[in-house]
Amino acid sequence: MSSIDRKPGIDSESAILVGVYLASDRASVGHDTSDPLEELAGLVETAGAEVVGRITQNRPTPDPASYIGQGKVESLKQFVDAADADVVVFDNDLSPAQIRNLEETLGVKVLDRTEIILDIFSARAQTHEARLAVELAQLEYSLPRLKRMWTHLSRMKMGVGMRGPGEKQLETDRRLVEKRINDLRKDLKQIEQRKERAVAARSDRMTVSLVGYTNAGKSTLMNKLTDADVLAEDKLFATLDTRTRRWQLPGWGPVLLSDTVGFIRNLPHNLVASFKATLEETRQADLLIHVADASNPAALDQIAAVYEVLQELGIDEKDTLLALNKVDCVTDPLALESLRTRYPQAVLISAATGDGLPRLASAVGDALSKDFLDLEIHLPASDGKTLAFLAKYGEVLSRTYVEDRTVVHCRLPQKYIGPLRGHEDVQIRPYKGGDLSSSISSNGHVDATPQASVDEVA
Numbered sequence: 066m067s068s069i070d071r072k073p074g075i076d077s078e079s080a081i082l083v084g085v086y087l088a089s090d091r092a093s094v095g096h097d098t099s100d101p102l103e104e105l106a107g108l109v110e111t112a113g114a115e116v117v118g119r120i121t122q123n124r125p126t127p128d129p130a131s132y133i134g135q136g137k138v139e140s141l142k143q144f145v146d147a148a149d150a151d152v153v154v155f156d157n158d159l160s161p162a163q164i165r166n167l168e169e170t171l172g173v174k175v176l177d178r179t180e181i182i183l184d185i186f187s188a189r190a191q192t193h194e195a196r197l198a199v200e201l202a203q204l205e206y207s208l209p210r211l212k213r214m215w216t217h218l219s220r221m222k223m224g225v226g227m228r229g230p231g232e233k234q235l236e237t238d239r240r241l242v243e244k245r246i247n248d249l250r251k252d253l254k255q256i257e258q259r260k261e262r263a264v265a266a267r268s269d270r271m272t273v274s275l276v277g278y279t280n281a282g283k284s285t286l287m288n289k290l291t292d293a294d295v296l297a298e299d300k301l302f303a304t305l306d307t308r309t310r311r312w313q314l315p316g317w318g319p320v321l322l323s324d325t326v327g328f329i330r331n332l333p334h335n336l337v338a339s340f341k342a343t344l345e346e347t348r349q350a351d352l353l354i355h356v357a358d359a360s361n362p363a364a365l366d367q368i369a370a371v372y373e374v375l376q377e378l379g380i381d382e383k384d385t386l387l388a389l390n391k392v393d394c395v396t397d398p399l400a401l402e403s404l405r406t407r408y409p410q411a412v413l414i415s416a417a418t419g420d421g422l423p424r425l426a427s428a429v430g431d432a433l434s435k436d437f438l439d440l441e442i443h444l445p446a447s448d449g450k451t452l453a454f455l456a457k458y459g460e461v462l463s464r465t466y467v468e469d470r471t472v473v474h475c476r477l478p479q480k481y482i483g484p485l486r487g488h489e490d491v492q493i494r495p496y497k498g499g500d501l502s503s504s505i506s507s508n509g510h511v512d513a514t515p516q517a518s519v520d521e522v523a
């Protein structure tokens with residue numbers, strides 16, 4: 066499939082960055098005071114290229130032919146020649162036609178932000194699952210662009226506008242790509258279903274998942290809390306898979322903590338979809354810890370971008386704790402203050418120094434406790450299985466035997482009330498305090514009027 070590999074990576078090439086700010090963008094990113102091309106520069110460097118120049122332009126709307134205006138294209142060309150650049154990278158997403166026109170005028174490769182992100186993911190994907198996910202996203206991105214690659218080829222081989230074998234070749238390429246996309250989707254769906262079952266099966270512990278913008282410090286925090294040995298480095302997308310470790314939560318017991326791939330503003334949609342299997346732990350988590358880099362001038366926008374991706378994954382309604390990380394290297398106290406005003410519940414931490422981690426742990430404990438119900442459960446004295454279930458998933462506080470019944474005072478996560486209902490002859494009701502043996506009437510049966518809160522989930 067040589068025509069799809071038109072773009073080798075940009076490793077050790079020299080790049081000029083172009084950012085176009087449309088009227089609509091300027092309205093929405095009003096609070097971001099950082100250099101608008103800083104993030105793209107980080108991406109391009111992570112992809113292995115060297116940034117040799119930057120150009121920005123404000124425009125009301127993109128130019129249909131070349132995104133930037135004609136005059137700007139001319140000065141970009143001079144810039145490219147003077148700097149002897151190999152590639153021009155746009156911070157915006159370009160149409161296939163815009164890329165083609167720009168490449169023709171500039172005489173160098175033109176890439177957009179999505180292609181750079183896909184390139185990084187492709188170079189860093191290590192697990193089988195991540196490789197499949199990236200390949201799928203790349204092919205989905207290339208499919209509508211196949212024509213443009215062919216046009217490039219046809220011009221070299223037989224001049225502009227030639228029909229004939231070229232059209233046929235394009236059809237064949239397209240069919241091959243479509244077939245591969247279908248196969249990949251099927252494989253990933255299977256992995257996703259297997260993963261869904263696997264994650265569900267080990268949910269006998271409360272599970273907490275770290276989410277956040279790329280480079281926010283999720284892996285560093287994971288290592289600090291669990292003695293895990295996850296790669297943490299000052300590169301974008303250092304983590305592309307999911308690791309889960311036991312975290313001994315003080316005053317609580319062990320919970321499962323997972324670290325996963327970071328998010329970024331305008332994460333390509335098909336990339337999010339492809340990574341669904343990888344994000345399974347996050348989708349099934351009882352609680353999310355959203356780690357944000359408080360020292361980054363774009364922190365507010367990054368936090369908003371993470372919420373957008375959570376929305377796209379359909380998990381924005383989950384209980385989420387915001388942890389403002391890297392407080393040890395905040396240089397602008399006013400910016401931190403405005404973050405705190407905006408998110409008064411957030412916990413300030415430094416994953417590097419360990420500052421604030423006890424406070425984070427106790428906030429996590431509180432958030433998890435919220436899901437626990439204080440219950441009084443009546444079961445046949447012979448029902449050892451249900452008793453074992455309660456001991457495994459909940460916290461049994463007391464146990465009383467009355468005739469052939471056992472009465473248990475137990476704190477149990479809400480999500481286990483459903484499974485309990487399946488057990489025969491078991492009654493569940495809110496614990497109201499006092500002596501459990503007195504709640505059994507003389508005929509040995511419980512007064513079965515559960516409160517609404519229990520009834521709803523039961």
Ligand SMILES: Nc1nc2c(ncn2[C@@H]2O[C@H](COP(=O)(O)OP(=O)(O)OP(=O)(O)O)[C@@H](O)[C@H]2O)c(=O)[nH]1
Pocket residue numbers: 277278279280281282283284285286296297298299300301302303304305325326327328390391392393394414415416417418
């Ligand atoms: N000063 C300081 N640096 C930190 C802190 N936490 C993380 N870092 C640094 O930030 C960089 C990124 O950290 P990671 O833990 O890899 O970030 P991540 O969120 O896992 O990033 P991705 O896996 O790329 O999404 C590393 O160089 C860390 O050393 C902190 O509290 N203070």
Ligand SMILES: [Mg+2]
Pocket residue numbers: 283284285296297303304325
């Ligand atoms: Mg990481």
